[in-house]
Amino acid sequence: MSKQTSKIILVVVIVSIIIGGGIYFLKNQNKISSNLTPTTLNNSQPSLEEKIVSDKPTITSPSNGDVIANTTITIKGKTKPNFLVWAYINTPASEQLGINSYANGGAGKADLNGNFAFDLAEPCSHNLTVVLAAVDEVNSNKEYWSKSDLSEPVSFTTTGALPFKCSQ
Numbered sequence: 101m102s103k104q105t106s107k108i109i110l111v112v113v114i115v116s117i118i119i120g121g122g123i124y125f126l127k128n129q130n131k132i133s134s135n136l137t138p139t140t141l142n143n144s145q146p147s148l149e150e151k152i153v154s155d156k157p158t159i160t161s162p163s164n165g166d167v168i169a170n171t172t173i174t175i176k177g178k179t180k181p182n183f184l185v186w187a188y189i190n191t192p193a194s195e196q197l198g199i200n201s202y203a204n205g206g207a208g209k210a211d212l213n214g215n216f217a218f219d220l221a222e223p224c225s226h227n228l229t230v231v232l233a234a235v236d237e238v239n240s241n242k243e244y245w246s247k248s249d250l251s252e253p254v255s256f257t258t259t260g261a262l263p264f265k266c267s268q
Contacts, residue, residue, distance in 0.1 A: 157185060157234035157251040164254055171260035173220040177251070179234040183210045186233045187220060197233055198244035205230055222263045229255040
């Protein structure tokens with residue numbers, strides 16, 4: 101077979117595929133467009149921005165403004181299943197958190213449903229702001245956590261006794 105014949109066969113195959121696809125689309129156009137009602141268009145996949153927000157770990161307890169009388173403070177929340185969770189207390193907003201940051205609030209792990217609860221390490225202050233980082237084990241050694249790995253900060257007050265010696 102010559103090069104000329106091979107080129108002609110290739111062109112015929114490509115044109116056949118294009119025409120065949122066009123015919124298939126025209127035959128099924130009503131089926132495709134009838135499935136795209138305004139309701140199904142509005143219930144489509146979340147945008148990338150919505151997905152990033154929903155992937156963030158969430159602190160469900162304590163809430164902003166809570167006053168806690170106990171010396172033991174349990175952090176509860178939701179993230180993705182089996183994610184590792186680190187708590188950072190009163191960390192400056194300018195600090196980039198990551199594997200080399202000291203998780204002075206302690207750590208935990210989410211269950212199969214993404215729920216977690218663990219006792220916060222002894223706080224060294226009555227006024228606390230907690231931020232959580234949550235990642236899977238594969239990404240747990242990242243130098244810096246991305247914004248989607250971090251919860252929104254939660255600020256609350258404890259009236260419990262502070263430790264004699266602070267380790268934070």
